[in-house]
Amino acid sequence: MLLVQILVNGVLLGGLYGLMGLGMALVWGVLNVVNLAHGALIMLGGYLTYYLFTGLGIDPFVALPIAALGMFVIGYCLQRFILNLIVRSAMLNTLLITFGLSVVITYLAQLLFSADFRTINPTYSGANFAVAGITIPVVSLAAFVIAFVLAGAVWWLLNEMTIGRAIRATAQNLTAARLYGVDPRNIYALTFGIGAALAGVAGGLFGILTHLTPYVGATLTAKSFVIAIIGGLSNPFKVILGGIVIGVAEQLASLYLGPTYIDVISFGLLVVVLVVRPARSLRAA
Amino acid sequence: MIRLAIILVGAAILACLPFFTGAVFMQFAINALILAVLTQSWNIIGGFTGYVSFGNSTFYGLGIYGTAVAMVKFSLPFAVGLGCGAVLAVLAALLIGIPILRLRGPYFAIATLGLAAATGALVSTIDLAGANTGLVLPLVRADTMFYELALGLLLVCTLTVLWIATSRFGAGLVAIREDEDAAATMGVNTTAYKVIALMMSAFFTAIAGGIYAYWISFIDPSSAFDPTLNVRMVIMAVFGGPGTVLGPLAGSFILSAVYEVLSSWISTAAALLFGIVIVLAVIFTPRGIADVLVGVRRHGWRYLTRNIRENRL
Amino acid sequence: MKTSALLATVAFALAASGGTATAADNVVKLGASVQLTGTNANTGRYYQDAYRLTVDKINDAGGIKIGDKTYKLQLDILDNQSDVNLSVRQYVQLLKSDNVDFLLGPFASNFALNDSSVAEKYQVPMVQGGGASGQIYSRGYKYIFGTLPPADDYFASTIDMLGKVDPTPKTVALVAADDSFDVSVAEGTRKHIKDAGMKLVLDKQFRDGGGEFSSILSQIKSSDVDAVLWTGHETDALNFIRQAKSLNVNPKDFYSFTVGVPTADFRQALGKDANYAFGMTSWLPNESLKDKWFGDAKSFADAYQKKYGYAPDYHAASGAADVETFAYALEKAGSTKPDAVRDAIAKSDFDSLYAHVKYGENGQIDLPQIVVQIQDGKLVPVYTDHMLNKPQYPIPAWGKR
Numbered sequence: 001m002l003l004v005q006i007l008v009n010g011v012l013l014g015g016l017y018g019l020m021g022l023g024m025a026l027v028w029g030v031l032n033v034v035n036l037a038h039g040a041l042i043m044l045g046g047y048l049t050y051y052l053f054t055g056l057g058i059d060p061f062v063a064l065p066i067a068a069l070g071m072f073v074i075g076y077c078l079q080r081f082i083l084n085l086i087v088r089s090a091m092l093n094t095l096l097i098t099f100g101l102s103v104v105i106t107y108l109a110q111l112l113f114s115a116d117f118r119t120i121n122p123t124y125s126g127a128n129f130a131v132a133g134i135t136i137p138v139v140s141l142a143a144f145v146i147a148f149v150l151a152g153a154v155w156w157l158l159n160e161m162t163i164g165r166a167i168r169a170t171a172q173n174l175t176a177a178r179l180y181g182v183d184p185r186n187i188y189a190l191t192f193g194i195g196a197a198l199a200g201v202a203g204g205l206f207g208i209l210t211h212l213t214p215y216v217g218a219t220l221t222a223k224s225f226v227i228a229i230i231g232g233l234s235n236p237f238k239v240i241l242g243g244i245v246i247g248v249a250e251q252l253a254s255l256y257l258g259p260t261y262i263d264v265i266s267f268g269l270l271v272v273v274l275v276v277r278p279a280r281s282l283r284a285a
Numbered sequence: 286m287i288r289l290a291i292i293l294v295g296a297a298i299l300a301c302l303p304f305f306t307g308a309v310f311m312q313f314a315i316n317a318l319i320l321a322v323l324t325q326s327w328n329i330i331g332g333f334t335g336y337v338s339f340g341n342s343t344f345y346g347l348g349i350y351g352t353a354v355a356m357v358k359f360s361l362p363f364a365v366g367l368g369c370g371a372v373l374a375v376l377a378a379l380l381i382g383i384p385i386l387r388l389r390g391p392y393f394a395i396a397t398l399g400l401a402a403a404t405g406a407l408v409s410t411i412d413l414a415g416a417n418t419g420l421v422l423p424l425v426r427a428d429t430m431f432y433e434l435a436l437g438l439l440l441v442c443t444l445t446v447l448w449i450a451t452s453r454f455g456a457g458l459v460a461i462r463e464d465e466d467a468a469a470t471m472g473v474n475t476t477a478y479k480v481i482a483l484m485m486s487a488f489f490t491a492i493a494g495g496i497y498a499y500w501i502s503f504i505d506p507s508s509a510f511d512p513t514l515n516v517r518m519v520i521m522a523v524f525g526g527p528g529t530v531l532g533p534l535a536g537s538f539i540l541s542a543v544y545e546v547l548s549s550w551i552s553t554a555a556a557l558l559f560g561i562v563i564v565l566a567v568i569f570t571p572r573g574i575a576d577v578l579v580g581v582r583r584h585g586w587r588y589l590t591r592n593i594r595e596n597r598l
Numbered sequence: 599m600k601t602s603a604l605l606a607t608v609a610f611a612l613a614a615s616g617g618t619a620t621a622a623d624n625v626v627k628l629g630a631s632v633q634l635t636g637t638n639a640n641t642g643r644y645y646q647d648a649y650r651l652t653v654d655k656i657n658d659a660g661g662i663k664i665g666d667k668t669y670k671l672q673l674d675i676l677d678n679q680s681d682v683n684l685s686v687r688q689y690v691q692l693l694k695s696d697n698v699d700f701l702l703g704p705f706a707s708n709f710a711l712n713d714s715s716v717a718e719k720y721q722v723p724m725v726q727g728g729g730a731s732g733q734i735y736s737r738g739y740k741y742i743f744g745t746l747p748p749a750d751d752y753f754a755s756t757i758d759m760l761g762k763v764d765p766t767p768k769t770v771a772l773v774a775a776d777d778s779f780d781v782s783v784a785e786g787t788r789k790h791i792k793d794a795g796m797k798l799v800l801d802k803q804f805r806d807g808g809g810e811f812s813s814i815l816s817q818i819k820s821s822d823v824d825a826v827l828w829t830g831h832e833t834d835a836l837n838f839i840r841q842a843k844s845l846n847v848n849p850k851d852f853y854s855f856t857v858g859v860p861t862a863d864f865r866q867a868l869g870k871d872a873n874y875a876f877g878m879t880s881w882l883p884n885e886s887l888k889d890k891w892f893g894d895a896k897s898f899a900d901a902y903q904k905k906y907g908y909a910p911d912y913h914a915a916s917g918a919a920d921v922e923t924f925a926y927a928l929e930k931a932g933s934t935k936p937d938a939v940r941d942a943i944a945k946s947d948f949d950s951l952y953a954h955v956k957y958g959e960n961g962q963i964d965l966p967q968i969v970v971q972i973q974d975g976k977l978v979p980v981y982t983d984h985m986l987n988k989p990q991y992p993i994p995a996w997g998k999r
């Protein structure tokens with residue numbers, strides 16, 4: 001019974017993890033930018049949702065799409081006016097600049113929102129129901145469902161829509177994309193914007209499920225990163241699956257070995273995946 | 286030859302500084318020197334060999350713990366402690382390096398990312414190492430000694446890097462960075478070269494850790510295995526110019542000073558400005574300061590906008 | 599470029615060593631490096647604000663008399679950005695270039711551990727109210743004093759109380775963070791549980807700051823314990839309660855937290871879900887705590903609230919007591935010589951808004967933790983060595999509130 005409950009916890013948690021990884025995987029796969037500011041964007045999305053909820057009284061789940069839109073605009077501008085300037089230089093430089101951005105965003109957030117911790121706490125935040133003795137928190141379940149819906153949306157966007165085809169074309173070959181009349185600057189910014197919007201939704205859910213401070217970003221970046229690697233960068237559903245693998249692994253490690261080993265486990269998984277999987281297949285949009 | 290002269294004269298001047306400056310400057314300088322050693326050691330594996338390691342704080346932590354455990358638990362002298370830390374780190378580099386250095390490019394970087402956190406977690410379960418609560422080292426009032434030690438280490442480390450830059454071994458490392466397959470066909474034993482580079486990097490990093498441990502006098506897993514320290518090494522090296530002898534030194538000294546000045550003058554906004562400095566540096570000088578000197582001499586100040594033109598979409 | 603780096607270094611060196619002008623007469627300078635930004639900023643501000651308020655209050659009352667001269671206090675505060683290495687450098691800077699006379703402490707045990715080495719190195723007394731770990735005091739240092747009671751005994755009064763309520767819990771789960779302070783709390787608590795004849799059925803450690811408790815909570819649920827004793831930092835406590843509710847985990851009788859419960863932030867963030875939670879504090883804004891400058895603890899709390907817009911907790915009160923320790927010691931020593939003041943601090947024996955201040959042989963104060971509970975959104979003191987108010991016990995299940 002305990003084991004089943006813990007597996008359920010892990011799977012539900014993994015949905016949110018997967019959503020965090022989704023934006024990172026998209027940006028990485030298309031732009032070849034490992035976005036170290038991803039966690040900071042998640043944090044920003046959380047605060048947006050928080051202020052929509054506490055300031056304007058909008059239900060947090062209704063606020064999510066609004067926060068996503070706001071984050072899309074922020075993400076679009078970041079890529080268009082800053083990251084596009086250096087996107088063709090060495091990967092190390094994109095790592096550095098996104099790290100610099102994460103520092104800037106974090107400390108701006110502290111100036112704007114203060115260092116106090118916040119929670120998004122609607123009346124139903126602790127609601128749950130039981131199925132055959134297993135407790136299922138409603139909000140975690142909702143987060144899980146949203147993660148799958150958004151993974152589906154990303155998949156549909158990339159495979160069925162014109163803009164998605166343009167994004168994939170740009171990812172594969174910049175020059176060819178230009179020849180077809182696609183402006184890669186715009187496409188890059190759009191993609192980064194979508195990644196930021198996904199981060200925004202993940203942030204809102206994160207704020208409902210746990211807490212927000214300006215500093216939560218760094219650990220979330222690391223987590224998203226591991227998930228993007230394990231899930232691969234090509235298929236949104238696989239990224240969610242990667243999140244679930246990490247979620248379940250963390251819960252099992254915590255049950256059998258003690259939570260101190262969580263880092264050891266996820267690192268071990270990462271190395272195993274990297275060594276086992278031919279590295280080339282990682283980035284195949 | 287010019288570089289050797291610069292290094293020796295610079296070291297001689299720096300060695301005299303304790304006699305002219307105060308305790309505050311010593312405090313800053315010891316920290317800056319240790320960071321410079323870390324950056325220069327990182328340069329061996331990250332700059333010359335092109336393997337961007339985020340695992341160097343693991344070696345730093347092992348150096349710290351090797352020294353601390355030897356001194357606190359076995360009452361061994363400091364010098365022996367430094368040796369223990371270094372041996373531990375070099376062995377770790379060998380064991381970790383052989384599987385992980387098979388990964389190429391960004392995948393190596395990724396694989397090393399979790400290394401420090403994982404090692405820190407493991408150390409926190411070892412009772413001999415004080416588990417989670419850390420270790421307290423004896424307090425000594427000898428900042429000048431720590432300064433000269435750190436400076437000496439930096440000198441040896443930089444001379445080693447200078448040797449690498451001019452030797453066949455270094456040429457092999459650069460060949461690996463430029464094209465690993467070609468290097469292998471040219472007869473470079475790539476695995477051995479890479480592992481040795483990582484071990485050298487680990488050696489200096491660990492000694493720096495040992496000096497830090499004795500100097501700061503209290504250590505725990507979270508401060509010893511701090512992944513953000515590794516990010517700092519990378520930033521400083523890249524800011525200065527990775528794969529050069531003097532670039533990482535310039536990068537680490539300048540950024541240490543900038544950070545120190547920012548944090549003592551405008552305390553609270555310092556981190557914010559530090560972030561902005563990094564962003565601007567990457568945009569305008571993506572190849573490091575070492576390249577700026579050459580570039581500006583050749584192209585004038587248009588060098589800066591030239592970089593943007595080259596790298597933008 | 600090497601030369602330009604050198605020039606910068608030398609210029610910096612001169613700038614750093616240049617400021618040797620002596621402090622103006624009749625001023626005693628206190629210095630501290632606290633966390634105003636970064637991960638610990640939320641608690642760090644208590645120290646800055648308490649130090650400020652107390653120093654101002656003492657100066658407004660005419661300052662302090664040392665020998666036959668009157669001195670004003672001056673306060674230098676630096677922001678260490680929650681960076682331990684920076685805080686060590688800043689303490690050296692305070693002593694050596696800002697010419698501070700005495701040191702006040704930072705927040706948190708790991709900072710206090712490193713920063714007190716600076717005090718010891720330069721043989722200048724530091725009084726700190728931010729670190730409770732026993733390690734700070736077990737090193738034989740002579741210049742470090744602290745106003746937070748020892749970590750080992752945090753749960754002593756709670757367990758004492760559990761022996762006197764009905765039904766008395768028999769099985770206990772201990773959940774502790776893996777940082778140095780909470781590991782010491784857990785070690786002490788294990789002993790107290792054993793001495794009280796209770797059974798420790800679940801003993802779990804979690805990653806400090808991890809915020810993820812669903813596995814531990816599920817284990818608590820399946821082991822069906824009577825009481826949960828939890829120690830860690832505030833945001834984790836918050837997550838623990840929220841996740842306990844959403845996983846519908848109900849310890850039979852009781853749960854208690856070392857941190858969080860006494861702070862207004864915590865109650866505000868949790869709303870109704872904070873109700874019934876037990877906690878502890880070494881201080882409550884009580885009129886019975888008389889103070890030379892503030893009158894009593896209540897007026898301190900009011901003045902603090904009025905000036906800074908949020909309520910003080912024991913961190914703030916402990917910080918105020920640190921400043922007062924120096925005020926009393928300076929007057930008693932009749933000199934500003936570090937050694938004389940150090941000896942006077944060691945003999946401190948005064949009533950304050952925080953507690954009766956008297957340091958042990960090792961430099962640490964010893965105070966009982968007051969057990970508190972949130973009842974209907976209000977913080978109610980419940981127990982010290984006797985019942986103060988009736989606890990709402992046992993804690994009702996989530997579904998029955």
